[in-house]
Amino acid sequence: MKTKVLAVLLAGLIVRLEIASFAGHPVDMGLFTYSARLYYETGRFDTLFPSLPLVYYVQLLFYSIYAMIRDAGFVDLVFLYHPDYMMEGLVLRIPSILADLGIFYLLLKFTGKLRYAAFYLLNPFTIYLTGAWGMYDSLMMLPLVAGFVLVARNQMRYASVSFAVSGLFKLFGFIPLGMLMIENLFQKRFKEFAIQLGAASGLSLLTLAPYLQSGLQDFYVGFVLRFLGGSGALSRSYNIVAAFSGLRFTGSSPLVWLAGAVVLVAFVVDRRRGSGAILKPLLLWSIIAAVSLDVFSQSQPQWLSWLIPLSILYAFVTKRDGLANFSYFFGLTSTFLSITLLQTSTYLVTGIPSALFSALEGLPDSLIVNALTVFSMLLMLLGYVFLKPTKFKVEVIALTALVYLQAYFWFTIMRIIVV
Amino acid sequence: MKLRFYFIVVIAILTLVVPAVFLRGTLPQQTATEIDGLAQFASMQGVSLGPVIWRESFDNASTWAVSGNVPAVLQVNNSLSLKIVFPSRTTAQAVTIFHNVSLPLDQGPIVALTLQVSGGVSYGVRFWGVTASNKPFSAWHEGSTLQHRPGRGIFETVSTNLLSESSIPNPTLSLAGARITRMSLYVEAVPLTSGTFSLKVSSIQANSVIMTKATSNEVSGNFTVLVADLGPAIATQKLYQVFVGLDIKGSNDLSYVPYFTTGATVAAQGYTYITKVATTYELALLSPLQVNSSPLFAGNVHSSSLVVSAKTGEISFFRLDTISIRFFSTQAPRSASLDPTTSRDLVFYFFVFLFIIPVAMVAFVVKVFKDEN
Numbered sequence: 001m002k003t004k005v006l007a008v009l010l011a012g013l014i015v016r017l018e019i020a021s022f023a024g025h026p027v028d029m030g031l032f033t034y035s036a037r038l039y040y041e042t043g044r045f046d047t048l049f050p051s052l053p054l055v056y057y058v059q060l061l062f063y064s065i066y067a068m069i070r071d072a073g074f075v076d077l078v079f080l081y082h083p084d085y086m087m088e089g090l091v092l093r094i095p096s097i098l099a100d101l102g103i104f105y106l107l108l109k110f111t112g113k114l115r116y117a118a119f120y121l122l123n124p125f126t127i128y129l130t131g132a133w134g135m136y137d138s139l140m141m142l143p144l145v146a147g148f149v150l151v152a153r154n155q156m157r158y159a160s161v162s163f164a165v166s167g168l169f170k171l172f173g174f175i176p177l178g179m180l181m182i183e184n185l186f187q188k189r190f191k192e193f194a195i196q197l198g199a200a201s202g203l204s205l206l207t208l209a210p211y212l213q214s215g216l217q218d219f220y221v222g223f224v225l226r227f228l229g230g231s232g233a234l235s236r237s238y239n240i241v242a243a244f245s246g247l248r249f250t251g252s253s254p255l256v257w258l259a260g261a262v263v264l265v266a267f268v269v270d271r272r273r274g275s276g277a278i279l280k281p282l283l284l285w286s287i288i289a290a291v292s293l294d295v296f297s298q299s300q301p302q303w304l305s306w307l308i309p310l311s312i313l314y315a316f317v318t319k320r321d322g323l324a325n326f327s328y329f330f331g332l333t334s335t336f337l338s339i340t341l342l343q344t345s346t347y348l349v350t351g352i353p354s355a356l357f358s359a360l361e362g363l364p365d366s367l368i369v370n371a372l373t374v375f376s377m378l379l380m381l382l383g384y385v386f387l388k389p390t391k392f393k394v395e396v397i398a399l400t401a402l403v404y405l406q407a408y409f410w411f412t413i414m415r416i417i418v419v
Numbered sequence: 420m421k422l423r424f425y426f427i428v429v430i431a432i433l434t435l436v437v438p439a440v441f442l443r444g445t446l447p448q449q450t451a452t453e454i455d456g457l458a459q460f461a462s463m464q465g466v467s468l469g470p471v472i473w474r475e476s477f478d479n480a481s482t483w484a485v486s487g488n489v490p491a492v493l494q495v496n497n498s499l500s501l502k503i504v505f506p507s508r509t510t511a512q513a514v515t516i517f518h519n520v521s522l523p524l525d526q527g528p529i530v531a532l533t534l535q536v537s538g539g540v541s542y543g544v545r546f547w548g549v550t551a552s553n554k555p556f557s558a559w560h561e562g563s564t565l566q567h568r569p570g571r572g573i574f575e576t577v578s579t580n581l582l583s584e585s586s587i588p589n590p591t592l593s594l595a596g597a598r599i600t601r602m603s604l605y606v607e608a609v610p611l612t613s614g615t616f617s618l619k620v621s622s623i624q625a626n627s628v629i630m631t632k633a634t635s636n637e638v639s640g641n642f643t644v645l646v647a648d649l650g651p652a653i654a655t656q657k658l659y660q661v662f663v664g665l666d667i668k669g670s671n672d673l674s675y676v677p678y679f680t681t682g683a684t685v686a687a688q689g690y691t692y693i694t695k696v697a698t699t700y701e702l703a704l705l706s707p708l709q710v711n712s713s714p715l716f717a718g719n720v721h722s723s724s725l726v727v728s729a730k731t732g733e734i735s736f737f738r739l740d741t742i743s744i745r746f747f748s749t750q751a752p753r754s755a756s757l758d759p760t761t762s763r764d765l766v767f768y769f770f771v772f773l774f775i776i777p778v779a780m781v782a783f784v785v786k787v788f789k790d791e792n
Contacts, residue, residue, distance in 0.1 A: 004784070011780045015772045023769060027708070034659060034747050037451035043444025044453060048662050048743065064438035067446055080757065083749035118784045122777040132773065217740070218664060222702045225695070232701050233690035234674075328781065335773065345766045356763055 004114060012104065012121035013097070019131035020093045021086055022079045023348045029134045030083035032092050036063040047214035048222065053207045054168040055136050058095045066091040081351030089134065096130040099138035103145050103309055110149045111316040116324055119312055125305050125331030128338070132348045135302045140169035145309050147176060151279050152317075156180065157195060164200040168207050171227055172306060174200070175289045176282055179267050183278055186271065238342070239299035243371035244417065259292035283314045287385055291378050301338045304374065305331070307381060314385065323384040325392030330377055333400060337373055341366040364415060369407040376403040449748075456661070456725070456742025459650025462634055463739065465642035466716045469627035472526060475518070477620075487514035499620040503606055505540070507613035515605040516618075520625075522599040524548070524582055528625040529715060531578045536570030536606060537616040543567055544577060545603045546584060551596025558585040558599055564712055567607070574621065580715045581625075587683045590720065628716070637666075637738035644716045645737045647725040655686040655723075659747035661705040663689070663725060664740040668699050673732035676712070677703045679744075680724045683717045685710050691730055700740075 035046040039060055049056040066088055070076070076085035084092070100121060108117035120126060129135040147162035160180055166173025177200060184193040211219055225231055241255065267285040274281070290306045293299065308327045315324035339345055340360040344353040355362030363369065377400060384390070410416050480495035487503075491514045494500045503514050522528045536542045543566040546558035558581060559565065565579055581599050586592075606618050631640050638645065661679045669675075677689040687705035695701070718724025725742060727734070 008780065008784060011776060015776050018772050019769065030659075030747065030749065034451045034745070037446070037448075037747075038453065039444075040442060040446045041444065041448055041451055042453070061432075061435040061439050064435055064442055067442045068438055070446060071442070083747070115784050118781055122781045122784075124773055124777055127773055127777055132769070217698075217700045218702055221698060221700050225697060230695060230697055232692040232695045233703070234693065235690055332774075332778070345769075346762050349765050349769045350757055350762055352757075354759075354762060356759070356766055 001114070005108065005117075008114060008118045008121060009101065009104065012118075012127070013101065015122075015127055016093075016097050016100065016131035017090070019127065020090045020097070020134075023132040024082055024084060024089045024351075025133045025135075025343075025348055026081065026083055026351045029089055029092070032059055032134065033084040033088060036060060036092065039063075040067045045210060045213075047211050047218065051136070052168060052170065052227070053211055054165075055139060057207070058136075058139060059092055062091055062094050063088075065094075079351075080349075083351075093130060093134055096134075096136050096138045099142040100126060100130050102142045103138060106142075106145050106149055107309065107312060110152065110313070113316070116312050116316060119324055119328045120309055123308055123328055123331035124335040125338075126308060128335045129302050129305055133302070137170065137302050137305050140166050140173055141306065141309050142166075143169070144173050144176070144306075145313065147173075148279065148283060148313055151180075151282060156192065157199075160196040161199050161203070164196075164203050167200070168203060172290065172293070172303075175263075176286045178264070179282055179285060180278070182264065182268060183271060186268065235298070238301060238367065238371060239295055239297065240371040240375045241296065242299075243367045255296040256293065259296045260289070263289045263292055280314075280317055283310060283317060284385065286310055287314060288382075291382060294378060295375065299371075299374075301334070301342055301370075304334045311381065311384075318389070320384060320389040322390045322392040323381075326381060326384050326396065329392070329397065329400075330381060333377060334374065337370050337404075341370040363408070363412040365411045365417070368411045368417065369404065372407040372411075373400065373404045376400060451748075452746045454653075454744050454746075456649050456663075456723075456744045457636070457739070460636065460739075461648040461650050461722065462632060463636060463638050463645065463647045463737075464633065465631040465638045465640050465734070465737070466644040466646060467629050467631075467640070467642050467733075468529060469629045471624050472528060472627050473520065473522060473625040475623040482518060484517045485514065486517065487512075489514055498622075499618075501606070501618040503616050503618070505608045505613050505616060507611055509610050511607060511609055512612075513605050513607040515603050517601060517603045519601055520599060522581060522625050524585060524594050524597045524599065526627040528581045528599070529578060529628060530581060530602075530623065530625045531576055532604075532620060533574060533576050533622045534604075534618065534620045535572070535574045536568075536618050538570050538572040539612060539614070540570045540606050540608045540616045541567045542570055542604065542606045542618060544579070545605070546581060546599050547601040548585060548597055548599040550593060554592075556585065556589050556592055556597070558588070560584075560588040563587070570606075570616070574619075578715055580717070583683055583713075583715075583717050586720060590682075636740075637736070639736050642734045642737070643729050644714060645725075645727040645734060646716055646718050647727075647739050648719055649723045649725060649742065651723070652681045652721055653723040653744065655681050655684075655707075657746040657748050658686050658707055658744070660745040661687045661725075662741070662743040662745070663701075663703045663705065664742075665701055665703060665727070666699050666736070666738040666740060667694065667701060667727070667734060668736040669694060669729065669734040670732035673734065674730045675734065676714070676728050676730055677705055678714050678726040678728065679705050680714070680717050680726055682720045682722075685713045685717075686723075688712065699736075 031050050035049045035056060036059055038044050038046050076087045079086050104117045104121040107120055108114060130138055143162045143166035147159045147166060150159035150162055160177055163173050163177035167177060181193055181196050263285055267281060270281050287310045290310060294303055308331050311327035312324050315321060344361045345356050346354040380396060477495050477497050477499055483493060483495055485491055485493050489512055490504045492502045501516060505512050548558050549555050585594055606616060631638060663677055674691050674693045676691050678685050679687040687707050688710045689703045689705040692701055692703060714726040714728040718726060
């Protein structure tokens with residue numbers, strides 16, 4: 001067994017390192033590189049870092065290794081049109097790669113199934129995000145998965161801290177924490193509730209403190225409003241509502257708050273009806289919350305990856321093997337859609353977008369095709385979650401292909417809607 | 420065992436924290452820098468549209484001339500209508516209509532056209548003028564948003580600042596006392612486009628502008644555009660981002676776009692912003708990658724400026740709090756472009772690691788390791 005685990009682990013690690021050494025999202029890697037260099041070259045702490053502070057701290061810590069080897073005289077190389085150096089880009093992605101390995105370990109330890117752990121580590125979508133794109137979603141998912149494992153072991157306080165840490169990487173982590181807190185309120189465990197609130201607030205204040213130096217106004221507008229969907233900028237959304245209507249929301253769609261409220265109310269109703277262990281409903285409603293975000297909010301393509309470990313955990317807890325298998329197919333298809341419809345195949349490789357496969361890339365209204373296909377997969381995922389446990393069948397692949405081809409025909413060839 | 424694990428974690432964190440603290444600001448390269456854009460702040464002015472100085476009455480067809488080698492019918496009767504029949508040809512085709520005007524540039528005229536052009540063809544507006552010494556000049560340039568606009572089949576309003584349109588292609592020409600004497604509208608079709616298309620113009624008018632100057636960083640009134648002069652022009656080759664902290668109030672329907680300009684060139688552009696209920700303060704991000712339009716009023720030709728242009732509604736109060744201008748030296752694009760074969764090879768190599776190895780490995784895990792799970 002150990003050899004097989006090692007083989008999967010090595011395969012997952014090697015593909016990530018190989019891709020990370022030359023590929024990268026030019027815009028996002030440029031942002032991370034700029035902020036890290038600003039700190040190590042000028043000594044300035046970037047209070048305008050585009051993501052939550054914890055991501056910046058982690059990147060700065062690992063970048064110190066790169067700073068040391070640069071100080072020692074190492075000459076780094078640039079690959080084609082990328083804004084960062086090759087080793088520099090790799091170092092910035094080490095935390096995410098380690099997080100992926102950590103999730104693999106947790107899934108393997110919790111489920112005892114190498115197949116389930118491999119579904120995460122060898123999922124093209126997680127490889128694509130960590131290795132190719134340079135996204136840090138796995139940094140959020142590691143404490144998220146750890147939180148669920150701790151809930152399963154009934155270590156609620158550690159689980160709460162783990163969810164809070166997860167939320168400080170990406171706000172999604174606060175959703176299971178919020179549900180745990182609601183559960184405590186309804187169970188009248190006020191002390192536990194206060195501990196959770198205190199831990200989450202304390203950790204948040206600790207990580208946000210350096211950002212207050214830029215002034216309360218910048219902090220309020222640049223952080224509080226932006227991350228809670230109250231930004232004044234009309235920016236692009238990838239969800240199905242925006243894709244069809246051409247609407248641009250300020251931050252998040254107002255519908256996301258409605259969806260969030262519905263999820264929380266449904267969780268409360270669910271808990272009041274049944275009094276079993278909390279792990280199952282916590283996982284279930286976290287999955288629904290992630291789906292809601294993918295349907296109603298900005299729906300960044302990388303957010304789809306959150307559903308992969310959640311589905312694997314839920315599949316294990318509820319013995320829904322089909323769901324775990326579907327999560328792999330979901331990631332594979334999401335990678336294909338993201339590359340062909342949102343970025344083009346050369347973008348992450350060479351640093352400039354170019355449609356090499358003209359039948360698949362650079363299509364008019366490709367956002368609609370992407371949104372519709374993703375929406376259909378989300379519905380199928382909900383089917384696997386809610387309906388009677390069923391096997392993953394090849395018909396699901398055919399159905400998804402059919403939705404994609406229909407969307408392709410009507411929206412890019414016939415162009416029945418021009419947004 | 421547990422203690423040893425925590426010990427290893429603490430040591431690992433410390434080995435990263437210690438260099439992160441001590442190596443701060445030590446890398447000798449200066450590839451990521453940031454400057455305070457308000458350090459050389461000079462002045463601010465609010466700009467709004469003044470009275471109409473000229474309006475086309477569309478009552479005399481003889482003042483319009485049609486040019487082009489395809490059949491076109493021009494009708495002028497309270498509005499202008501041009502019907503064009505493009506035959507199928509292997510070359511591009513165009514029909515142009517000309518009209519004489521007299522608009523002094525000293526008044527900084529803003530021309531607004533309300534027009535409708537069929538889908539499937541493109542159109543554009545061009546101007547010509549003469550200087551005070553009667554020297555002719557062109558007041559249009561390729562790359563302007565006035566050129567080669569796709570027809571959308573709906574009425575739209577196209578506005579332009581004739582002073583900017585004149586100074587961009589003629590940066591050294593003295594425009595004092597100059598005037599615009601001729602304008603044209605053209606409809607063009609790419610090769611193999613055929614059929615009947617139309618151009619309808621319901622109004623053309625020019626307004627003067629009213630400027631309100633302020634030497635402080637805030638201004639009140641009713642404005643369409645705010646221009647903050649940030650001092651001598653900043654080199655923008657390595658410009659990466661501009662963050663602007665601004666306080667803004669205006670009409671309920673106010674939406675605005677911030678631009679960072681150097682001379683008449685837009686170096687960075689922000690999203691479209693709307694006012695918020697929670698606060699009047701906004702931290703706007705401008706990036707060279709987002710440039711897709713230009714403001715009606717640019718700043719001083721020799722300065723860098725922040726231009727905040729209302730898209731809808733009017734601005735009643737504006738205060739410029741902070742500007743952080745960021746520069747990032749990334750590698751210069753290689754002179755030789757990447758050939759498609761190399762790109763294709765690289766993408767296939769990428770796909771092997773992204774799809775083939777992981778999927779093959781998972782298939783192996785599912786099929787071969789199945790019994791031992």
